[in-house]
Amino acid sequence: MEAKQYVEEMQKKIHENDRGQVEYLQAVDEFLPSVEVFLKENPAFIEANILGILIEPERILQFRVPWQDDKGNWRVNRGYRVQYNSAIGPYKGGLRFHPSVNLSVMKFLAFEQIFKNSLTGLPIGGGKGGSDFDPKGKSDAEVMRFCQSFMTELQKHIGPSTDVPAGDIGVGGREIGYLYGMYKRLRNYDAGVLTGKPLGYWGSQARTEATGYGCVYFVKHLLNDSNDSFAGKKVVVSGSGNVSIYAIEKAQELGATVLTCSDSTGFIYDPDGIDVELVKELKEKNRERISKYVETRTGATYYDGQSVWDFKVSYDIALPCATQNEINEDQAKILVENGGKIVAEGANMPCTLEAVHVLDEAGVYYCPGKAANAGGVAVSALEMSQNAERLSWSFEKVDGMLDDIMKNIYETCRDTANRYDAANNFVLGANVAGFEKVANAMISQGLV
Numbered sequence: 001m002e003a004k005q006y007v008e009e010m011q012k013k014i015h016e017n018d019r020g021q022v023e024y025l026q027a028v029d030e031f032l033p034s035v036e037v038f039l040k041e042n043p044a045f046i047e048a049n050i051l052g053i054l055i056e057p058e059r060i061l062q063f064r065v066p067w068q069d070d071k072g073n074w075r076v077n078r079g080y081r082v083q084y085n086s087a088i089g090p091y092k093g094g095l096r097f098h099p100s101v102n103l104s105v106m107k108f109l110a111f112e113q114i115f116k117n118s119l120t121g122l123p124i125g126g127g128k129g130g131s132d133f134d135p136k137g138k139s140d141a142e143v144m145r146f147c148q149s150f151m152t153e154l155q156k157h158i159g160p161s162t163d164v165p166a167g168d169i170g171v172g173g174r175e176i177g178y179l180y181g182m183y184k185r186l187r188n189y190d191a192g193v194l195t196g197k198p199l200g201y202w203g204s205q206a207r208t209e210a211t212g213y214g215c216v217y218f219v220k221h222l223l224n225d226s227n228d229s230f231a232g233k234k235v236v237v238s239g240s241g242n243v244s245i246y247a248i249e250k251a252q253e254l255g256a257t258v259l260t261c262s263d264s265t266g267f268i269y270d271p272d273g274i275d276v277e278l279v280k281e282l283k284e285k286n287r288e289r290i291s292k293y294v295e296t297r298t299g300a301t302y303y304d305g306q307s308v309w310d311f312k313v314s315y316d317i318a319l320p321c322a323t324q325n326e327i328n329e330d331q332a333k334i335l336v337e338n339g340g341k342i343v344a345e346g347a348n349m350p351c352t353l354e355a356v357h358v359l360d361e362a363g364v365y366y367c368p369g370k371a372a373n374a375g376g377v378a379v380s381a382l383e384m385s386q387n388a389e390r391l392s393w394s395f396e397k398v399d400g401m402l403d404d405i406m407k408n409i410y411e412t413c414r415d416t417a418n419r420y421d422a423a424n425n426f427v428l429g430a431n432v433a434g435f436e437k438v439a440n441a442m443i444s445q446g447l448v
């Protein structure tokens with residue numbers, strides 16, 4: 001069968017089988033057409049029906065999570081773990097606690113994680129999990145009871161060589177601590193079962209910083225290719241969570257001015273450059289709304305209920321670091337009018353397919369999340385290595401390895417795109433390079 005026909009049939013089948021799973025179908029629709037060029041050159045993969053097999057998750061777990069709130073009421077949420085592909089290593093990927101979590105969101109994230117993890121060059125398969133539990137507004141005790149209940153079930157299915165979860169939206173050091181405590185109580189000590197742990201019990205140096213720093217390193221290497229740098233550049237960032245904070249910090253360290261950050265209630269515009277220490281205090285320490293920022297920084301403006309991506313201001317680089325589908329087609333047009341030349345995704349799938357099309361047409365360098373935000377999971381894999389050898393590496397060592405890994409991912413995406421006469425098409429570069437390694441491993445393992 002011709003590659004084009006094969007890809008179209010796969011797309012049709014997945015749309016029939018997974019009708020209504022909007023985010024998941026979006027991720028698959030981005031991926032499948034881009035690997036057609038590779039399949040055309042390698043028909044043996046079509047004969048093996050590699051896409052048909054790859055697209056089916058190896059296993060999906062869904063479970064109830066009952067927990068008691070501070071008033072003694074019993075509540076229940078849905079827990080998930082999608083163990084998508086283990087061809088090149090144990091399932092690896094974060095846990096997300098957010099009310100928008102459903103099976104479609106879990107599957108899109110786990111699917112992208114397969115190729116992201118492959119691009120890191122480290123031995124990790126793809127998985128993702130989470131719950132529709134909302135930690136916002138909950139007491140520490142409520143979050144702890146939820147995490148303990150969640151882990152009571154999840155522990156049956158994970159392990160340092162089986163499946164190694166970490167954080168994502170709504171899951172940071174506090175949640176990882178409660179989750180790890182419960183795992184240890186039920187299964188005994190084994191630090192390698194979770195990553196993103198606090199430093200005091202075998203977390204890795206630079207894991208907190210890794211996704212945001214890694215995203216900036218990716219862009220740094222892209223700029224270096226044309227003898228350019230972050231110095232003097234204007235950057236816009238969305239979000240004010242883990243990824244955003246460290247993207248802002250590194251971009252400014254490299255000489256850029258970051259003009260914005262946001263949360264789900266609105267955004268901040270600070271023409272003098274975001275005060276990242278203040279954002280850390282508001283968000284990491286006090287768990288406050290971002291609107292509080294202007295109480296200290298009087299030269300900044302807070303735009304209530306508005307998106308960074310509707311804002312008209314001139315800039316060079318956009319780093320969407322909040323959540324999926326935060327930039328739609330119209331907002332991508334605004335981004336282009338604002339002068340944006342590079343979009344690097346700190347978040348997973350923050351641009352809709354229509355938005356990506358607008359960016360492509362305008363000649364914007366579009367760096368998809370599975371390449372640009374792979375630094376977080378890469379350092380998680382380094383945390384697994386440190387846990388296995390019962391050693392901790394220095395910040396400088398891990399940060400240096402992160403920079404090298406991001407350089408390698410950038411060059412892999414660039415060179416793979418060039419190989420198919422698709423210069424600067426980092427979507428094609430990331431998908432083909434990530435896919436090739438996983439597909440080869442699956443075939444050599446007998447497609448089981």
Ligand SMILES: NC(=O)C1=CN([C@@H]2O[C@H](COP(=O)(O)OP(=O)(O)OC[C@H]3O[C@@H](n4cnc5c(N)ncnc54)[C@H](O)[C@@H]3O)[C@@H](O)[C@H]2O)C=CC1
Pocket residue numbers: 167168169170171211239240241242243244262263264321322323324346347348373374376377
């Ligand atoms: N933490 C990590 O290591 C990695 C995270 N990512 C992705 O980066 C993005 C951000 O994750 P984190 O910073 O870890 O989470 P976080 O929980 O620390 O912060 C999330 C940020 O996004 C904003 N946000 C979340 N949902 C939103 C919504 N529906 N509308 C508007 N704003 C919203 C929040 O207000 C917050 O500022 C996610 O897409 C995540 O999947 C990707 C790779 C690794």
Ligand SMILES: O=C(O)CCC(=O)C(=O)O
Pocket residue numbers: 092093094095113116164165166167168195196348373374376377378380
């Ligand atoms: O560090 C990890 O294992 C997970 C990171 C993650 O969830 C992601 O890359 O989206």
